[in-house]
Amino acid sequence: MGAQVEFVKGHGTQNDFVLVPDPDGVSDGVVDPPTVRMITDRHSGIGADGLIRVVRTAAVAEMPGLAEESGAEWFMDYRNADGSVAEMCGNGIRVLARYLLDHGHAAGPTMRIATRGGVRVVHVEPEGQFTVEMGRAVPLTGGSVEATIGLDGRSWPATAVTVPNPHAVVFVDEGGDAAGIGDEHVRVDDVRALAELGMLTSVPTVRPRDVFPDGANVEFVARVGERHIALRVWERGVGETRSCGTGVCAAAWAAMRRDGTREGTYTVQVPGGQLRVTERPDGELMLTGPAELGVRGTVTLDARFVRKTYPDPAPDRTARSSPAL
Ligand SMILES: N[C@@H](CCC[C@H](N)C(=O)O)C(=O)O
Numbered sequence: 384m385g386a387q388v389e390f391v392k393g394h395g396t397q398n399d400f401v402l403v404p405d406p407d408g409v410s411d412g413v414v415d416p417p418t419v420r421m422i423t424d425r426h427s428g429i430g431a432d433g434l435i436r437v438v439r440t441a442a443v444a445e446m447p448g449l450a451e452e453s454g455a456e457w458f459m460d461y462r463n464a465d466g467s468v469a470e471m472c473g474n475g476i477r478v479l480a481r482y483l484l485d486h487g488h489a490a491g492p493t494m495r496i497a498t499r500g501g502v503r504v505v506h507v508e509p510e511g512q513f514t515v516e517m518g519r520a521v522p523l524t525g526g527s528v529e530a531t532i533g534l535d536g537r538s539w540p541a542t543a544v545t546v547p548n549p550h551a552v553v554f555v556d557e558g559g560d561a562a563g564i565g566d567e568h569v570r571v572d573d574v575r576a577l578a579e580l581g582m583l584t585s586v587p588t589v590r591p592r593d594v595f596p597d598g599a600n601v602e603f604v605a606r607v608g609e610r611h612i613a614l615r616v617w618e619r620g621v622g623e624t625r626s627c628g629t630g631v632c633a634a635a636w637a638a639m640r641r642d643g644t645r646e647g648t649y650t651v652q653v654p655g656g657q658l659r660v661t662e663r664p665d666g667e668l669m670l671t672g673p674a675e676l677g678v679r680g681t682v683t684l685d686a687r688f689v690r691k692t693y694p695d696p697a698p699d700r701t702a703r704s705s706p707a708l
């Protein structure tokens with residue numbers, strides 16, 4: 384019998400995560416890359432775009448002193464599905480906030496959560512929404528477009544920016560012929576310039592490579608109205624996902640620069656839903672969107688595969704009103 388690991392599944396605009404509660408930092412083996420890959424595998428594991436170990440900041444051995452320095456009780460230990468570490472996850476942090484709130488670990492209406500990319504303040508909003516203070520976007524090439532993204536024989540100039548993980552933002556509708564323009568409820572699937580990209584099964588190429596020494600997430604963006612964009616994303620360490628919060632911030636930031644404005648809220652359609660981004664006068668990007676919790680259970684890890692067991696079958700599969708794990 385392998386190790387037993389408790390988990391909760393959650394998603395933010397269908398960017399999905401396995402949350403593993405480890406408050407005292409005694410289960411860091413769960414973030415070993417092979418274990419992350421077993422757990423996040425969609426065929427033989429639970430399946431997710433990423434894994435979040437929920438650990439008290441004071442128990443994070445690699446960051447001594449962070450708890451006192453940050454004033455954040457909880458740390459988001461984020462891993463991509465391939466086991467790699469990422470600085471931040473804009474959808475994951477909302478899901479983590481929802482978990483902390485629903486399980487009595489935080490009271491709201493605001494909470495501070497530490498990440499490898501710095502401390503983030505999360506505001507609890509009505510109707511299951513959360514707003515995250517995401518920090519400032521930092522252009523990697525002085526704000527100018529100096530990278531080129533290639534995909535399936537096509538290529539586009541890209542804006543290189545960190546939020547604080549690396550993003551290459553590509554506007555694919557330069558001809559202005561994106562279908563769905565002006566429709567408040569446009570679906571990403573109906574935006575011609577994005578649909579034409581096909582399956583996104585190939586890995587996008589980045590030139591020159593040294594713009595992104597640690598790799599990049601790539602956002603393919605089309606305008607669909609005033610202060611309204613749609614995007615598809617290819618995530619570093621995962622592949623195409625249905626949403627990426629930091630990527631949405633990077634894309635909105637780049638769209639604001641192209642529009643010559645820093646004012647107003649940008650609405651961003653992603654395949655998994657809708658997010659909103661506002662830039663404060665001090666440059667802080669505010670990301671607002673939903674966060675949901677779903678299935679919870681226990682997995683038994685062994686060397687070959689992840690076995691799933693669900694302790695409480697339907698109808699009690701939602702964690703919202705469930706006791707803390
Ligand atoms: N989906 C996340 C970003 C996760 C990390 C990313 N794949 C990376 O490696 O930088 C988000 O919502 O921001």
